[in-house]
Amino acid sequence: MSQTEKSPIRVAKIAHIVLFVKDPEASAKWYSDVLNMKLVARAGDGPYKGGVFMSFGLSDHDIALFPGDAEGEKGKEFEHIGLMMDGTSMDDLRRNYSFFKERGVKIAEILDHGVSTGIYFYDPDGHMLEVFCQRIDQEGGASQAELNRNQGQAEPVDPTLL
Incomplete structure (x- = not known):
């Protein structure tokens, strides 16, 4: 593909934001009390242990709150922004990769x-973004139930298997 060809990336919407916060539980209470968000899941073991996944109601998470630096360094408040792809097949993800x-x-x-598969990448300024295909339907709470069941865990995917 030449530099002048149009990008195959088709983002349907900004799907979630992951923020680093000093106290995920206190922040979750604030988001619940102030924005009427539902606590969907708590992260189990792993790099984001102590993280909390919040939803406005339909999606498995709209905002995730991960433990961050106690100093709260400005410019380092968010971990990544998730962009839900318009396509939902692994073929779409392969093309994007x-x-x-x-x-x-x-x-x-x-x-x-479990609920989705995503490619995490950096913009020129070092901000992390994710494009992902949602694999479990968000209607009816199925994706929320799965995220809660797996405690927000994620398994690395070998890019050669995409």
Whole structure:
């Protein structure tokens, strides 16, 4: 694909924001009390142990609150912004991965969250973004139940298996 060809990335919406906070439980209470958010899941073991996933009602999470630096360094408040793809197939994800590689986009990792599979990558200023395909329907609470069941865990995906 040449530099002038149109990008195959089709984002349907900004799906979630992951924030670093001093106290995820206190922040979750604030988001619940002030914005009427529902606590969907708490992160189990792993790098984000102590994290909390919050929803406005339909999605498995709209805002996730992860333990951050107690100093709360400005400019380091968010972990990543999740962009839900318009397409929902792994073929769409494969095309996006190939496009990123062709363009020299720095990829952090690819993770299977159970509810979705996402490619985490960096913009030129070092902000982490994620494009993902939602694999479990958000209608009827199925994705919320799965995120709660797996405690927000994610498994690395080998890019050669995409």
